[in-house]
Amino acid sequence: MIEEALKIRAGLVDEAIPKFLPITPPDELYYAMRHLLDAGGKRLRPSALLLAAEAVGGRAENMLPAAVAVELVHNFTLIHDDIMDEADIRRGLATVHKKWGVPRAIIAGDALYSKAFEILSCARSEPSQIAESIELLSKTCTDICEGQWMDMNFQIRKDVAEQEYIRMVEKKTAVLFAAAMKIGAILSGANRDVSRALWDFGCRTGVGFQIYDDVIDLITPEEILGKAQGGDIIEGKRTLIVIHALSKGATIDALGKSNATRSEISAALSILKESGSIDYAMNRAVSIVEAGKSALRILPDSEAKSILIGLADYMIERKY
Amino acid sequence: MIEEALKIRAGLVDEAIPKFLPITPPDELYYAMRHLLDAGGKRLRPSALLLAAEAVGGRAENMLPAAVAVELVHNFTLIHDDIMDEADIRRGLATVHKKWGVPRAIIAGDALYSKAFEILSCARSEPSQIAESIELLSKTCTDICEGQWMDMNFQIRKDVAEQEYIRMVEKKTAVLFAAAMKIGAILSGANRDVSRALWDFGCRTGVGFQIYDDVIDLITPEEILGKAQGGDIIEGKRTLIVIHALSKGATIDALGKSNATRSEISAALSILKESGSIDYAMNRAVSIVEAGKSALRILPDSEAKSILIGLADYMIERKY
Numbered sequence: 196m197i198e199e200a201l202k203i204r205a206g207l208v209d210e211a212i213p214k215f216l217p218i219t220p221p222d223e224l225y226y227a228m229r230h231l232l233d234a235g236g237k238r239l240r241p242s243a244l245l246l247a248a249e250a251v252g253g254r255a256e257n258m259l260p261a262a263v264a265v266e267l268v269h270n271f272t273l274i275h276d277d278i279m280d281e282a283d284i285r286r287g288l289a290t291v292h293k294k295w296g297v298p299r300a301i302i303a304g305d306a307l308y309s310k311a312f313e314i315l316s317c318a319r320s321e322p323s324q325i326a327e328s329i330e331l332l333s334k335t336c337t338d339i340c341e342g343q344w345m346d347m348n349f350q351i352r353k354d355v356a357e358q359e360y361i362r363m364v365e366k367k368t369a370v371l372f373a374a375a376m377k378i379g380a381i382l383s384g385a386n387r388d389v390s391r392a393l394w395d396f397g398c399r400t401g402v403g404f405q406i407y408d409d410v411i412d413l414i415t416p417e418e419i420l421g422k423a424q425g426g427d428i429i430e431g432k433r434t435l436i437v438i439h440a441l442s443k444g445a446t447i448d449a450l451g452k453s454n455a456t457r458s459e460i461s462a463a464l465s466i467l468k469e470s471g472s473i474d475y476a477m478n479r480a481v482s483i484v485e486a487g488k489s490a491l492r493i494l495p496d497s498e499a500k501s502i503l504i505g506l507a508d509y510m511i512e513r514k515y
Numbered sequence: 516m517i518e519e520a521l522k523i524r525a526g527l528v529d530e531a532i533p534k535f536l537p538i539t540p541p542d543e544l545y546y547a548m549r550h551l552l553d554a555g556g557k558r559l560r561p562s563a564l565l566l567a568a569e570a571v572g573g574r575a576e577n578m579l580p581a582a583v584a585v586e587l588v589h590n591f592t593l594i595h596d597d598i599m600d601e602a603d604i605r606r607g608l609a610t611v612h613k614k615w616g617v618p619r620a621i622i623a624g625d626a627l628y629s630k631a632f633e634i635l636s637c638a639r640s641e642p643s644q645i646a647e648s649i650e651l652l653s654k655t656c657t658d659i660c661e662g663q664w665m666d667m668n669f670q671i672r673k674d675v676a677e678q679e680y681i682r683m684v685e686k687k688t689a690v691l692f693a694a695a696m697k698i699g700a701i702l703s704g705a706n707r708d709v710s711r712a713l714w715d716f717g718c719r720t721g722v723g724f725q726i727y728d729d730v731i732d733l734i735t736p737e738e739i740l741g742k743a744q745g746g747d748i749i750e751g752k753r754t755l756i757v758i759h760a761l762s763k764g765a766t767i768d769a770l771g772k773s774n775a776t777r778s779e780i781s782a783a784l785s786i787l788k789e790s791g792s793i794d795y796a797m798n799r800a801v802s803i804v805e806a807g808k809s810a811l812r813i814l815p816d817s818e819a820k821s822i823l824i825g826l827a828d829y830m831i832e833r834k835y
Contacts, residue, residue, distance in 0.1 A: 224664040275625060279618035298599035298667060301621060302660050305595060305628070309656030312632055316650035322643040329649050330636035336629030340622050344544040347618060 253383025342367025369401025399487025517825030573703025662687025689721025719807025
C-alpha cells in the first residue's frame with residue numbers, strides 16, 4: 196500500500212518534470228540537465244513534499260512546482276557530487292560529466308540549481324509563502340554545501356566522531372528532506388508548529404535514510420545498485436559503519452584504496468560484519484527514524500499521515 | 516567625479532560583504548567563498564544596482580542585501596568559469612580551484628550561489644518585491660549558464676556569426692547587469708516601464724562592457740590585467756574581434772593553441788590590429804552603449820542618473 200501511494204506521487208512528479216523543464220535552446224544543455232532526471236529515481240523528496248502538503252490539508256496538484264524544484268536541487272547535487280567523486284555510473288547510466296565532460300557537467304548542475312529557484316518562485320501561492328520557501332530552500336542548499344565540505348574533510352581525517360558524522364549527514368542529506376516537507380507545509384498555509392514538526396520528521400528520517408543508504412552501498416551487489424559495490428570504502432568515506440568499526444579497533448585495508456580489488460572489498464565487508472558495525476548502523480537508523488515518526492503526533496490522523504509514517508519505515512526497509 | 520561616485524558605492528558593498536557573508540564553520544569553506552571577493556574587484560554590478568535604486572528614488576542602504584547577492588552571483592560564476600577555463604590566476608591571486616582543488620572550488624561556487632538567494636530573500640522589502648526579484652535573479656542565472664554553454668560551443672565552431680556572439684554575450688554577461696539594475700528598481704517600488712528601461716540600459720551597457728572587456732584582454736599587459744595577456748586567443752574564444760578578423764579572411768595561428776608562445780600571441784595581436792578588428796569591436800561597444808544610454812530618457816534628471824550615464828561611458832573607457 197505504501198509503495199503504491201509513493202508510486203502515485205512519484206508519477207505526478209515524473210509528469211511535471213518535462214512540463215517545468217522542457218528541452219529548449221541550447222538543447223544539449225537541457226538534455227544534460229535532464230539526463231539523470233529522465234533516468235528515473237524514487238522521487239522521495241518531492242513525494243515527501245506532496246505528502247506533507249496533503250497531511251496539513253493542502254492539495255498535491257498545487258505543490259508540483261515546489262516538488263519539481265526540490266527534485267532539481269537533488270539532481271543538481273548528484274551531478275556535482277559525481278564530478279567530485281569521479282563517479283562513472285549513476286542510476287545505471289554514464290554520469291553527466293562522463294557523457295559531457297566536467298565543464299559542461301558543472302554548468303548543467305548550476306543551471307538545474309537556478310531552474311529550481313525559478314520554478315519555485317513561480318509557484319501558485321502567496322508571495323510571502325513563496326519568499327519563506329525560497330529562504331528555506333536557499334539556506335538548505337548552503338547546508339548541503341557545508342555538509343559536502345565536511346564530508347570531504349572527513350575523508351582525510353581518522354578521528355571522526357559519531358556525533359560529527361550525524362551532523363554532517365544532517366546537512367548533506369537530511370535537510371533537503373526536511374525542507375521539502377516544510378515547504379509543502381508552508382505553501383499549504385500550515386502554522387509554525389506544524390511546519391516545524393514536519394521539518395523535524397524530515398530531518399530525522401533523512402538522517403536514518405542516509406545511514407541506511409550507506410549500509411545499502413556496502414551490502415548490495417552492483418547489478419541491483421546501479422553502481423559499484425563498496426564504493427564508499429575505496430573512497431575512504433567515514434560512514435557510521437566505518438566509524439564504529441574503527442572505534443572497535445578494526446583494520447580495514449581497502450579503506451581509501453582506490454585500486455582495491457574485489458576480494459579486498461569483500462574482506463573489508465566481512466570485517467565490518469564481524470565487528471557488528473553493519474548491525475550497529477542499521478539499529479541507529481531505525482531508532483533515529485522512530486524518533487522522527489514521533490514528531491508527527493501533532494498532526495491529525497489522515498491518509499497522508501499514514502503514508503508519511505510508511506515512507507519513514509520504507510526508508511530503512513528498502514532494498515536499494 | 517564618476518570614479519569617485521563609483522568608489523563610494525563600491526565601498527558600501529565592500530563593507531557589506533563580510534556582514535552578509537561572515538566566516539562561519541566550516542571556516543575553510545567560507546574562506547574559499549570569500550577568496551575572490553576579498554581580493555577586491557570593481558563591484559560594478561552591485562554599484563549599478565544601488566545607482567538604479569537611487570535613480571528611481573530608493574535608498575542605497577536598503578539595497579545592500581540585494582547588491583551583495585548580485586556580487587555573490589558574479590563571483591560564483593568566476594569560480595566555476597575558472598575551473599572550466601583551467602585558469603590559474605584571477606585578480607592577481609591563485610584561482611579558487613588552484614588553491615583548494617576542483618572539488619572544493621565547485622562547492623565554494625555552489626555555496627555562493629545559494630547564499631546569494633538566501634541574502635536576497637532576507638532583503639528588507641515587500642514579499643512580492645522579493646519574490647519578483649528572486650524570479651528575475653534565478654532566470655538570470657539560467658541565462659548565464661545558457662550563455663556559458665553557448666560560449667563553449669562557439670570555441671569548437673568556426674562559423675559563429677556576429678549576431679550569435681551578441682546573443683551569447685547578452686546571456687553570459689549582460690543579463691546580470693540588467694538584472695542588478697532592475698532588482699534595484701523593483702525593490703524601490705519603481706513601475707514596470709521604469710524597471711524595464713533600467714533592464715534595457717543594463718543589458719546594452721553590459722554587452723558593450725563585455726565587447727570592450729575582450730579588447731582589454733587582448734591589449735592589456737599581464738602586470739596590469741592580473742592574468743595572462745591574450746588568454747582568449749589561446750583558449751580559442753570567438754570574440755567579436757576574432758569573428759570580424761575571420762570574416763575578413765585573416766589567419767590567426769595562435770587561435771585555440773594552448774601552448775602558443777609569447778611571440779605567436781604578439782603576431783596574432785598584430786593581425787587583429789591590421790585587420791581593423793580591434794577598432795571594429797571598440798566602435799561596436801561604443802554604439803551599443805550609446806543605445807543603452809538612450810533607454811534612460813524615461814528617468815527624471817538626478818545625480819544617480821548622471822552617474823549611471825557616467826558608468827556606461829566608464830565601461831568602454833576603463834583601462835583594465
